[in-house]
Amino acid sequence: MPDIGLHTQYPDEFAARYRAAGYWTDETFQQFLPHRAEQFPDNIAVIGHDATGAKRSLTYTELSASAERIAGGFTQLGIRHGDRVVLHMPNIIEYTEVLFGLFRLGALPVFALPAHRSSDIAHFINCTDAAAYVIADSHSGFDYRDIARTVAARSVTVVAGDAEEFVALTDLPAAAPQTPTPVDPSHVAFLQLSGGTTGTPKLIPRTHADYLYSVRESASICGVTADTRMLVVLPVSHNFPMSSPGILGVLHAGGTVVLAPDPSPATAFSLIEQHRITTSALVPPLALAWLSAAKNTTCDLTSLEILQVGGAKFTEEAARRIGPELGCTLQQVFGMAEGLVNYTRLDDPYDIIVTTQGRPISPADEIRVVDDNDHEVPHGEKGHLLTRGPYTIRGYFNAAAHNATAFTHDGFYRTGDVVRVTPDGYIVVEGRSKDQINRGGEKIAPEEVENHLIAHPNVLDAAVVSVPDTYLGERTCAFIVADGIPPNPLVLKSFLRSRGIAGFKVPDLIHFLPEFPATGVGKTSRSELRRALASTWEKATSR
Ligand code: AMP
Ligand code: DBH
Helix, strand or coil, rough: CCCCCCCCCHHHHHHHHHHHHHCCCCCCHHHHHHHHHHHCCCCCCEECCCCCCCCEEEEHHHHHHHHHHHHHHHHHHHCCCCCEEECCCCCCCHHHHHHHHHHHHCEEEEECCCCCCHHHHHHHHHHCCCCCEECCCEEECCCCCHHHHHHCCCCCEEEECCCCCCCCCCCCCCCCCCCCCCCCCEEEEEEEEECCCCCCCCCEEEHHHHCCCCHHHHHHHHCCCCEEEECCCCCCCCCCHHCCCCCHHHHHHCCCCCCCCCHHHHHHHHHHHHHHHCCCEEEEHHHHHHHHCCCCCCCCCCCCCCEECCCCCCCHHHHHHHHHCCCEEEEEEECCCCCEEEEEECCCHHHHHCCCCCCCCCCCCCCECCCCCCCEECCCCCCCEECCCCCCCCCCCCCHHHHHHECCCCCCEEEEEEEECCCCCCEEEECCCCCCCCCCCCCHHHHHHHHHHCCCCEEEEEEEEEEEECCCCCEEEEEEECCCCCHHHHHHHHHHHCCCHHHCCCCCCEEEEECCCCCCCCEEEEHHHHHHHHHHHHHHHHH
16 A cells, blocks of 8 residues: 555644644645535536536535535445545546545545546556546547556546446445545645656645645635636646636635636637636647637637736747737746746736746745755856745655655755746746656656657667747657667657557657767766757757
8 A cells, every 4th residue: 555645744843833824724625615515505616518518517515415425426436535546537527526526535536637548547546556547438539438448457437428337427326425534634635746757757745734725825816706707728637727726726715617628719718708707727828829819709808807827938928918919917827736836916017927937825935046056046046946835745655766856855846947036036937957848838758758669669769858849838859769660750659659648748759860969978868868969959940
């Protein structure tokens, strides 16, 4: 049983400080929905489609009743308090029902993204020893039951929609109402995913107390009230639409969450008009798509008050277009599933909003900007961002060796971001030092993709690097040294898909080289090699 890492991970002294300051309370995700249902019984909590494609909306009372039913049904299936459950659903109504059902039970969701495929899911199930796997039957032309058939042998699969040989969410065994075993606010509530930098994605254990603090503060910073109507376009499992302030921030305040069935501007704009949407959260490429589509739309977007953009650097040029062209306030969000989230404030001077990525949520967020030797750089200069605070993890789940380098000895998380801090305390993201590619907000660990490429019989060596892209910010290019006859790039891409990796991890470009450049004397470091190849590419394409 991988029990390690599911209990308090913060040193006692810090936990006591965060509690004394009122950041951490006794509130838990188990009580979250019942309390909201008492406060806002008839407010609409969520509007969207279900797995059958039917439109539905649920009041807080109805959502809470569904969650109770699902908690009872999962118990009957043998899922217990503390069990991990991989939640792998698109933005459908059932997502919210299952999420809060698991919270009621005290089971821990593991937040897979809809784009994940069998190899990702097998890893999540194995490394968390998951007791169940919850999916929608199919979505965007992909049949999720196929993943269950290949990877989920040890766990029970529950399906929203047509379950075939699995358990249908609508047929969960009925259970008499029970009082669930209470959860401890300092215990882990769920496992988020990290974009990662290594061969295997890491899992992020977030506690009830730390996450709820970030959700409450985010809701307050973003002006969320019971009148907020948030359109969720990004996959709801992602930390940004989940918590910054995301669906949890809106539901905490008694507002309404509208789930978009697909991310296209056409769908989003018609939902904005129909539901008088007040706020939404986008990654930069989607914000550009909205800007472009807004020029010709006949939809009324005037209800939109705030548009959040984050997940990757938003250029100042694009940032300056949001207000005039979409008629709303831009809020930049620089966050990470490991914790620290920065927001530009709604009433910040315009120049701050368009030129910075915001400032931390909490006065207790500690920020250090350091050089390669961990020495602080003079204020205002560029350096590596390290952070520690009341909602930033102290370690990844079951990853002692990785944690030894991902955190400093005194518990600061090495974000891998290169930043500078303005005299007013705002963070500007200048670049990155981690081995990660940020493809329009989707994070890719080169090493993971390289490992899959090297598994091909005609690939001797592979290095995956980022190349600039006007729309996505970055795209991926795999440089390959072939073993024998170079495989056709299309064949190589379908080979990767057949290995069950998420579509966004499949390289956009594939380039063959007779050999890799020597990147210095002695042992070649992978990251040096990647840097050398990326700069070769830039030189070649800028000519
Ligand atoms: P993850 O750790 O996988 O949750 O990804 C978080 C990372 O996304 C951060 O460490 C940054 O590298 C990147 N990121 C998120 N928001 C922004 C932003 N607004 N500007 C630049 N980079 C961002
Ligand atoms: O990219 C991210 O992971 C992210 C971006 C904005 C995030 O986790 C968040 C806000 O909470």
